Amino acid sequence: MRYMMLIYESPAEVERRGDPEGRPYIAAWQAYHKALVEAGAYVDGAPLKPAATATTVRLKEGRRQVQDGPFAEAKEELGGFMILELPSLDAALDWAARCPAAAIGALEIRPVDAEFHGNFPHP
Amino acid sequence: MRSTLSSRWRASYGRLLAYLSSETRDLAGAEDALGEALLAALASWPRQGVPEQPEAWLLTAARHRLIDQARRARVRDTHADTVLRLADETAGTATSGDSFPDRRVELLFVCAHPAIDPALHTPLMLQTVLGLDAGRIAQAFLVPPVTMGQRLVRAKRKIREAGIPFQVPEERERPQRLGAVLEAVYAAYGLGSDEAPGVDPRGRELSQEAIWLARVVLTRMPEEPEVRGLLALMLFCEARRAARRSPEGRYVPLSEQDPATWSGESIREAERELSAASSLGRVGRFQLEAAIQSVHSERARGGRIDWDAIVVFYEHLARIAPTLGARVAQAAAVAETRGPAAALMHLDTLDGAAVSTYQPYWAVRAHLLRQLGRAPEAIAAYDRAVGLTEDPAIRKFLLERRG
Secondary structure, eight states, rough: OOOEEEEEEEEHHHHTTGGGGHHHHHHHHHHHHHHHTTTEEEEEEEEEGGGGGEEEEEEEEEEEEEEOOOSSSSEEEEEEEEEEEOOOHHHHHHHHHHSSSGGGEEEEEEOOOOTTTOOHHHH | OOOOOOOOHHHHHHHHHHHHHHOOHHHHHHHHHHHHHHHHHHHHHHHHHOSSSHHHHHHHHHHHHHHHHHHHHHHTOTTTHHHHHHHHHHHTGGGGGGGOOOOHHHHHHHOOOOTTTTGGHHHHHHHHHHOOOOOHHHHHTTSHHHHHHHHHHHHHHHHHHHOOOOOOOOTHHHHHHHHHHHHHHHHHHHHTSSSOOTOOOHHHHHHHHHHHHHHHHHHHHHHHHHHHHHHHHHHHHHHHHGGGTTTTTTTTTTTGGGGGGGGGGHHHHEEEEHHHHHTTOOOOHHHHHHHHHHHGGGGGGGGOOHHHHHHHHHHHHHHOOOOOOHHHHHHHHHHHHHHHHHHHHHHHHHHHHHHOOOOHHHHHHHHHHTTTHHHHHHHHHHHHHHOOOOOHHHHHHHHHHHH
């Protein structure tokens, strides 16, 4: 099954990524990513720029509503995502628990809807 | 459904459903297929006779229906391929006798999975492993049948769509995961344990079902001491079921029960399970609770109750599983060894918000205040206890004590 891991981290942690004190965290992420790839579970993924760079768009009565900031304000922000191919939710829970972000933030695991995956209807 | 079928069906239903759903993770689909197979059996068995291997017959019939479902759904559902592959792989199983893998324990771990709302662990077990209908489960949980039905449908959908696996968790996760399974089984027991005998036989039925579930787990996991501990605890409680009410329906507290009315057979079995559990050398919540009941059972052998031992067990229990019930019972035990004043001090350490609606707390507190000669406070506490009681027999008992 294919799962999406939504990685939630504190804004401070996301900001620190480039700083020297963020290095151990980055190193842990690199090791984790390597383990995922070697286990054949990793499909795709990326870190995201801080939530302050987010822009939210809605169409209300035909008019574009553009808003500065993420869709939902929260203490922890969406800091990145991964797509993993795994046999079950338990396997996904195991990988989520190993993720460096799990100790400082949270991971949301969502099964990818196989019915539509890669089959978005094109005009 | 259950009343029209033999006791054989009871054991068969959970085994068939667990096996049919374990590969597809689709409980609802397997339930439908099994239900249709059963209807077919009810139509054909009376005319053509019960087949030599009824389970194999039902399994084959249900699998054909699953395959039909899968063919219809193939274009839009990836599970369909799993079903069709499973059908090929297991084509020989159903006809080779009533022996197919027992995956009920895996199903219990699915029902009590941490990704499922804990409030639904017990209802899911009752419906899937025991085949109870949603209406009966709703009655036990005091919610409308439609509501319970919707919750169960949503939970089964999550199991399928989130990909919750039908497997016994790996060793590292097992203690915690098994704990959730046992908690849910014990909750099923609790649903039936407070009913007066003869008043509502359905309450008693749920207690029996819970004991049966514990036996199912024990068969697969004989080396898990907490499974034996839970079975022992339920058997000790079950042994005293008849003694909890006088022939006139009055509530009889444990200390006033006549041990001659306890079931010696259940107590002996409970003692055997508890001693087998303790020989495995890993103590746990259910073993401690069973050990406390075992000390109380000494009265059946003419012995006196060793309250010091009970206090030690409660102290240990308060460290590993500090439930409100255990803490209040601990105070009652402290009263026996160190007197009512010490017991009252223990009660005063409990969280005020949590105890405000907890009936046993007020009943014990009232009893202690009475012993200390603090009559007005005792009466006020009895009133709180009476006001929080659901059971009419206990309400009557408390009102008599209050005076």
